[in-house]
Amino acid sequence: MNAHERPKTHVKERAEEQSSTMSTDQQTAIRMLANDLHRLNQSVMNAVEAGVSVELIRSARHHGGDGTWGDLLVPVIVTKSD
Numbered sequence: 001m002n003a004h005e006r007p008k009t010h011v012k013e014r015a016e017e018q019s020s021t022m023s024t025d026q027q028t029a030i031r032m033l034a035n036d037l038h039r040l041n042q043s044v045m046n047a048v049e050a051g052v053s054v055e056l057i058r059s060a061r062h063h064g065g066d067g068t069w070g071d072l073l074v075p076v077i078v079t080k081s082d
Helices: 011-018 024-049
Strands: 052-063 069-079
Touching: 011 024, 024 052
Parallel strands: none
Antiparallel strands: 052 069
16 A cells, blocks of 8 residues: 555445444444544545544444443544654
């Protein structure tokens, strides 16, 4: 891979495979999440190419009340010191 090629993250494809037994509403939510994660990954790569390091940290866990949960994230940004 040369310096201008972007690695493929395959988030959307993995989410679609995993959602095959889900309801229509669940599949829609997973597709939206996969699209948002793809954009987030692109933004992280853009930030790295601009010269900062990015670490995503779980800031909280959201509970749905029925046993479901999801991690909420915040970025920790480190600039490169010369």
